[in-house]
Amino acid sequence: MRRIAIINQKGGVGKTTTAVNLGAGLCLLGEKMLLIDMDPQAHLTYSVGVKAHELTKTLYHVLKRDASISDTIIERPIDVYLPFVKHSKISSSFHILPSSLDLSGADLEFGGIAGREFLLKEMLDGISDFDYVFIDCPPSLGLLTLNALTAVDEVYIPLQTEFLALQGISKLLETIEIVRKRLNHNIKLTGIIGTRFDARKRLNREVVDRIKEYFGDRFFRTLIRENISLAEAPGFGKTIYEYKPDSYGSRDYFALSKDVSKRNKKTL
Numbered sequence: 719m720r721r722i723a724i725i726n727q728k729g730g731v732g733k734t735t736t737a738v739n740l741g742a743g744l745c746l747l748g749e750k751m752l753l754i755d756m757d758p759q760a761h762l763t764y765s766v767g768v769k770a771h772e773l774t775k776t777l778y779h780v781l782k783r784d785a786s787i788s789d790t791i792i793e794r795p796i797d798v799y800l801p802f803v804k805h806s807k808i809s810s811s812f813h814i815l816p817s818s819l820d821l822s823g824a825d826l827e828f829g830g831i832a833g834r835e836f837l838l839k840e841m842l843d844g845i846s847d848f849d850y851v852f853i854d855c856p857p858s859l860g861l862l863t864l865n866a867l868t869a870v871d872e873v874y875i876p877l878q879t880e881f882l883a884l885q886g887i888s889k890l891l892e893t894i895e896i897v898r899k900r901l902n903h904n905i906k907l908t909g910i911i912g913t914r915f916d917a918r919k920r921l922n923r924e925v926v927d928r929i930k931e932y933f934g935d936r937f938f939r940t941l942i943r944e945n946i947s948l949a950e951a952p953g954f955g956k957t958i959y960e961y962k963p964d965s966y967g968s969r970d971y972f973a974l975s976k977d978v979s980k981r982n983k984k985t986l
């Protein structure tokens with residue numbers, strides 16, 4: 719089971735869009751996928767069409783030990799026709815562990831508990847039915863993000879390919895390093911994903927060159943282009959493959975899904 723946290727304390731860089739569409743892409747490639755929504759705003763949950771405010775059990779109840787992970791996970795069917803792949807009609811499903819607004823008080827509510835950084839890890843250690851677990855992190859480096867970082871072996875960072883993309887990154891890398899030393903020796907930054915790329919802008923190309931220089935092979939060569947369909951799909955509760963299967967967004971995230979499934983973390 720590969721466990722990967724998708725993290726960047728900056729908001730709006732494409733964490734949730736990546737969790738949903740890279741997750742769904744791997745699912746369409748035949749991988750058993752669990753998406754964990756760690757953000758109290760529950761964007762991931764709503765993005766795939768699950769109404770967080772109507773749920774009686776969410777990640778909050780799991781962390782509180784009021785519900786088990788397996789009772790809280792929701793199965794989300796996905797049926798698509800992808801015009802650019804050979805066996806283009808695919809029916810499958812992925813799973814989500816939904817979030818809810820209750821989680822917004824997590825820092826205060828769980829802050830005083832011994833082992834507060836391991837609440838998610840302990841629950842995740844009890845399941846093994848998936849090939850991949852993605853954790854969509856909130857835009858902060860608080861207790862919820864720490865819980866994500868102790869529960870995974872790998873970290874992916876989406877970077878918006880624009881001016882200031884690397885600003886704040888040293889703080890994030892420092893946090894990962896502290897977690898590696900004190901809480902989780904296994905954690906490794908294994909992927910950098912360039913998002914919202916616009917090839918017409920020279921600045922975007924320059925930023926990509928800088929990210930490449932800085933991160934080397936960890937930077938995925940497949941770039942996610944700026945694409946309006948990616949911004950529209952969540953409003954319909956759909957992944958990009960369901961909403962606009964022939965869009966750039968669909969093609970880019972599917973290509974990235976193949977990159978991820980090919981990448982062997984041991985080689986990094």
Ligand SMILES: Nc1ncnc2c1ncn2[C@@H]1O[C@H](COP(=O)(O)OP(=O)(O)O)[C@@H](O)[C@H]1O
Pocket residue numbers: 728729730731732733734735736761857913914915942943944945946948949950952
């Ligand atoms: N490649 C893209 N092209 C166009 N819009 C995008 C793209 N990626 C993300 N967006 C939009 O940008 C906003 C922020 O993306 P999101 O994935 O929610 O970021 P984060 O989770 O990091 O805050 C959302 O409205 C999303 O739909």
Ligand SMILES: [Mg+2]
Pocket residue numbers: 733734735757761855
């Ligand atoms: Mg988000």
